[in-house]
Amino acid sequence: MSRTFSLGGIHPKDKKISADTPITDFPPVEIAYISMSQHLGAPSEPIVAKGDMVKCGQLIGKSSGFISANIHSPFTGTVLSVEPYPDLSGNMVTHVIIKTQEDEWIEGTDTSPALVKEIKLTKEQILKRIAECGVIGLGGAAFPTHIKLSPPPGKKADILIINGAECEPYLTSDYRLMLERGEEVLTGARIMMKALGVDKAVVGIEENKPLAVERLKSLVDNEYKEIKVVVLKKRYPQGGEKQLIDAITGRRVPSMGLPIDVGVVVQNVGTAYAVYEAVQKNKPLTDGIVTITGDSLSEQKNFRLRAGTPFQQIIDHIGGFPEEAVKIISGGPLMGKAVSKLGAATVKSTSGLLFLTAKETLREEENNCIRCAKCVEACPMGLEPYLLNKLARASRMDDLEENSVQDCIECGCCMYTCPSHIPLLDTIRGAKASVLRIMRSRSKK
Amino acid sequence: MNTVIVTILVLSLLGLILALVLYFVAQKFKVVEDPRIDGVQALLPGANCGGCGDAGCRAFAEDCVKASDLDSLFCPVGGNETMKRVAEYLGRTVEEKAPRVAVVRCNGSCVNRPRTTIYDGYPSCAVVATLYTGESDCRWGCLGMGDCVAVCTFDAISMDPDTGLPVVDQNRCTACGACVKACPKSIIELRNKGPKERRIFVSCVNKDKGAVARKACAVACIGCGKCQKVCPFDAITINNFLAYIDPGKCRLCRKCVNECPTNAIHEVNFPARALKVEEPVKIEQ
Secondary structure, rough: OOOOOOOOEEOOOOOOOOOOOOOEEEEOOOEEEEEOOOOOOOEEEEEOOOEEEEEOOEEEOOOOOOOOEEOOOOEEEEEEEEEEEEEEEOOOOEEEEEEEOOOOEEOOOOOOOOOOOOOOHHHHHHHHHHOHHHHHOOOOOOOEEEHHHHOOOOOOOOOEEEEEOOOOOOOOHHHHHHHHHHHHHHHHHHHHHHHOOOOOOEEEEEEOOHHHHHHHHHHHHHHOOOEEEEEEOOOOOOOOOHHHHHHHOOOOOOOOOOHHHOOOOEHHHHHHHHHHHHHHOOOOOOOEEEEEEEOOOOOOOOEEEEEEEHHHHHHHOOOOOOOOOEEEEEEOOOEEEEOOOOEEEEOOOOOEEEEEEEHHOOOOOOOOOOOOOOHHHHOOOOOOOHHHHHHOOOHHHHHEEEEEEEHOOOHHHHHOOOOOOOOOOOOOOOOHHHHHHHHHHHHOO | OOHHHHHHHHHHHHHHHHHHHHHHHHHHHOOOHHHHHHHHHOOOOOOOOOOOOOOOOOHHHHHHHHHOOHHHHHOOOOOOOOEEHHHHOOOOOOOOOOEEEEEEOOOOOOOOOOOOOOOOOOOOOOHHHHHHHOOOOOOOOOOOHHHHHHHHOOOOOOEEEOOOOOEEOOOOOOOOOHHHHHHOOOOOOEEEOOOOOOOOEOOOOOOHHHHHHHHHOOOOOOOOOOOHOOOOOOOEEEEEEEEEOOOOOOOOOOOHHHHHHOEEEEOOOOOOOOOOOOOOOOOOO
């Protein structure tokens, strides 16, 4: 019997219409905009200047703090300038702008597709290599991987979970990766097991991806015997870290806690692949698999897309902005972010580009709460969204904190399920930001 | 009959004993409060708006009684008149402060600042600010969701449906500062009302380079420095491509208003300038 998490959740329509499209390389663009803030934490410090010549894989942004990551050039070319440039929500972030030419990788990088199974590096060397290659979590939060793989003193992981749930509708990038690069993903998992010093690893995949399950199971049965493949029921937000841990191990991460508190480290399949490339091939993370999808598109795509590609270029490449589409989402439909600047560029952790039609984005008029408690039932964190919404509108910050608004994972289940179309997530997210700010300023004192 | 008398006696006795207990408890735990606090509170407007920085009028009254110097305290709602009466009541003096008013420093109406995206989520500036930089290309300007209107207890701000910007009613505004705190973009500023309620201010907060600012909004301050050069009183400073007029130095000569190439500097309550009107030629019959 397939497993799932215990609290809440919803069942949105699957819509994996791009599932059968193999991964293809997106052609390089002429001018690339490489953001210096592609990860969670402090922005990287640019170490190149105008006029410099850079090669593919060359370090251009240096990690600038404990929680930060290196950034490498995905292109070969000349640096046009280093200046603030808007990201997808319009905030100005330092970008390295590169005029590209023909690809040429830096020395020491293995760009051949050959599979390297044998892990030669030691634990310390692996962690160092991952940090050097700027690997970040590709599941959405973009947290630097080397920090996640080095638990703080006193805490120890006993199990590694590889997240292949991909519970968001439309997205198929992780699915294609598991199908086409299954062995690399499992080798990546092995590398991370060595780095963590654990002997157990589990790959969690939702049941709506039978081919990926079959592929990985056959690999696991033959060779990767220490890794287990677990089939999960289809349910959103199964790909959330805390939900996945609950579904697979039955452990519950405490409020404001981290997975390491219950002895678990969760990494996305995309991250596992990036770790494989970094450690076995010495190839820095500069690209990712991106699903280009939407009902209004004539062709669905799964691209291997380099960071720094402007959204406008992607639209031009797929034949212009589809007529029926009104909104572009970077990421999945439930947790993704609307793209408000088409000139902005993709980052390493971009997982999808979703074109939504007017019908799909329609927000119905808000009605009164009918106290049906559907939102309470749907909340995977066990919160009471209707109450948080009311408190948020009244700006009652201490009551919000008491009711654990800071535990909200912003999955949007409450808003999806509300029959009165109340913008629950909007108000709660705003309040959560304020409460977290208050909590941070308090802990500083 | 007997029962009735006994009942009355017992209850009276009980009442007497409890009254004595209450009396001694009240004596023992008596809170000595300065009677002047009540007196000061009676003079205050009682709006409990928090504009003074205290939790409410009672807390402000306590502060007034305790403080050695009244000059650092000010009730923006009651203004100088109230503060004078409070000072009189307490037998002290207080210096007069210039009355202030909330000023909206953004003129990015739909005409001046074209919308490039549509926001259809929960209408709150605080929520929009957590999501992105707003509907137009200007990432500094008014988000237009009216958090300042919702927070005003004096009904002094309203949204102009034509421009989509908040408008302050200067007669109702008490300069309590609630809107200043509510605005996530820090557009609203408390400025001196000025002599004859006349004032001049830069109606823009865009700190981008001139070309970027101008592209996003037709009436943005581009930081060209023309106003700074023309100002005879050194009242204008330019930081991060944005001019700021110091209300303490400004003598309301209006030279900068004419000089500004993007009309970002606004004058309020001045008489209309004498325009050269060409009189129609009278044709004699």
